[in-house]
Amino acid sequence: MEWYWWVLIVFWMGGFGWAADTGRTALRTRHERRLERLEAAKRERLALEAANRPPEPVCGCTHHLAKHDKQGKCHERVEIPVAWDESKHPVRYESGQCNCQQYVGPQPLSQVFAEELTDLA
Numbered sequence: 001m002e003w004y005w006w007v008l009i010v011f012w013m014g015g016f017g018w019a020a021d022t023g024r025t026a027l028r029t030r031h032e033r034r035l036e037r038l039e040a041a042k043r044e045r046l047a048l049e050a051a052n053r054p055p056e057p058v059c060g061c062t063h064h065l066a067k068h069d070k071q072g073k074c075h076e077r078v079e080i081p082v083a084w085d086e087s088k089h090p091v092r093y094e095s096g097q098c099n100c101q102q103y104v105g106p107q108p109l110s111q112v113f114a115e116e117l118t119d120l121a
C-alpha cells in the first residue's frame, strides 16, 4: 500500500469524526431548543391559568369571605393573646372571634349601577 493511502484514511477518519461531532451537536441543540420551547409553553399556560382564575375570596384578615356574615363581621375563631412576658411575647392565648369588619372600601366600578343615558334633546 502506498503511503498516501494512510494519509487519505487518516483524513477520512478525521473528517468522519468531525461530521459525527457536528451532527451530535446539532441534535443536542435542537433537543435543547425543543425543551426550551416546552418550558416557554408551560410558563405561558401557567400564566394564562393564573390570569383566568378568579381571585381567591379571601378577606384582609386572611379568613375566607365565607366566614363573614352579611354585615361583614368575621366569625372565624382566632387565638387572642391575653398574657405577655416581659419581652412582649404573648405567653397565653384565649379563643376569641376575629374582629374584622371586612371593610372593602369603595365599591368596585362594575358593581355601581349605571343609570341609563337619557336623550336630553
Ligand SMILES: [Zn+2]
Pocket (backbone or CB within 6 Å): 059, 060, 061, 062, 063, 068, 074, 100, 101, 102
Ligand atoms: Zn375579614
Ligand SMILES: [Zn+2]
Pocket (backbone or CB within 6 Å): 059, 061, 062, 063, 074, 075, 076, 098, 099, 100
Ligand atoms: Zn377574620
